[in-house]
Amino acid sequence: MKSLIYGYGKTGKSFARFLESKKQKFDIFDDNLPKYSKKIDFKKYDQILCSPGVPKNIFEKIRNINKNVLTDLDIFFQEDNSIKIGITGTNRKSTTAFHLYQLFEKFDPANLIGNIGNPMLDCINTKKYSIIELSSFQLDKMTINRLDFGILLNVETDHLDYHGNFESYKLAKERILDAKKSISYEDNPYDLFEWITGQKSSEINLKNLPYRFQHISKKIINDSKSTNYHALSYAVKRANEIYLNDGYVLIVCGSPKKEEFRKIDIKGPDQIYIFGKHAEEIDKCINNKNKKVFKELYDVANHLNKHNQENVLFSPGYPSGDDFSNFEERGVAFNKIFGRLNEN
Structure with a gap:
């Protein structure tokens, strides 16, 4: 099997590490890096691994040429056996994910991955729980939702330059609700912890992320x-x-x-x-x-x-x-x- 990594930023490099660990061959394409910007024939690859930040129109163009286009989230769903908790929202998703992560540290340590923390593919089968902060870009490109818990915090107008209109953005965000269990408009980490685990968490002094008020x-x-x-x-x-x-x-x-x-x-x-x-x-x-x-x-x-x-x-x-x-x-x-x- 030979893969093409499309986009060689943080996620693209995690694709490379993952494929190397599987001893699979791959090429790299990135328009912004002259070394990797040569013309590519998408049809010759068994799969194309696409970074979430790739513009929507380009992603759809690639998928029309090669049907097997995957994101890091898709691969994580395939390879990882942890209990997966997805969090999205226009605002407060990083803070909510970080606060929930701290509560799990006192219960059963979790990975904090996705838009926050380490790349998903560097954390396959390393903890019982995975708390995944998800952007509208990731949810829009996701093939199938295999989350155990999906949390939608809020939806306000954002990223119209990518989605084209609010309805498209909203639909992408709401894809998180296709998880096995889902909840909307709840951002209290203690309530979310109890909803996920069935147990109450003791009150602790939650730390905040920098640059958030x-x-x-x-x-x-x-x-x-x-x-x-x-x-x-x-x-x-x-x-x-x-x-x-x-x-x-x-x-x-x-x-x-x-x-x-x-x-x-x-x-x-x-x-x-x-x-x-x-x-x-x-x-x-x-x-x-x-x-x-x-x-x-x-x-x-x-x-x-x-x-x-x-x-x-x-x-x-x-x-x-x-x-x-x-x-x-x-x-x-x-x-x-x-x-x-x-x-x-």
Whole structure:
């Protein structure tokens, strides 16, 4: 058998390790890597292993040529014997998965895999339970749902650049409900733990992931994981309660393309500061009189310092675009700059 790995990022490399462990031959194709971008005849391969981030139209084109197109999730279903718990949602899927993982650590240790943690194919048959964070891309490409438990946290407009419309996105998310057992709109980790195991978990001090409404000081919040309007709205609502009558500044950035440049109203912050390469595009999207555009994050920090503005919510509301590689890099940059500001 000979396979083709389509896309050679984190998932693609896990495909390679898996195939090597099986002593199976394979080729690699990745448009973004000159070494692996030579023209390919898809028909000559027994199977094509596709990374979840491959655009929908390209994935469907490949599948029309070669019917045996699989994702890492498909292979994990075939090879792994653990009890599989899938979690998806527009927001809070990483936090819910991480909190549930901590509860299982006190019960029967689980793997935390998928969009969070280690690649699935590196964790085959290593733990009794697998907690799998699943994106709409993964669910859309999934061949058959073989989850034991499927959890749908919420569905709001997102990833329209991939799915084309909200209905298509919603249908992809709802594929998780084809699991053996499923539940919707429940994100309390203790309730989910009891639903899965039939046992109550003792209350513990759950740790949070970084850049999810992270307080880097009493007055400064880093919510870099906010990559859509609904995450931004949630953060603003919480900030309005926290800062109450003290007032605060909201900092946003990123590319509004994924949100289709939708017009949004933001109520609560005293000022909205916009920075980065997409600042002018964002400025046109936000309906608020008290906004100001900056070139760099450093410029925002200097302006805040100069005007003694201490209460800050960094909740970008958009994917990183051309400003940063991802929300993690963005979160690190914010902590680095505003950590110094806090020290001063």
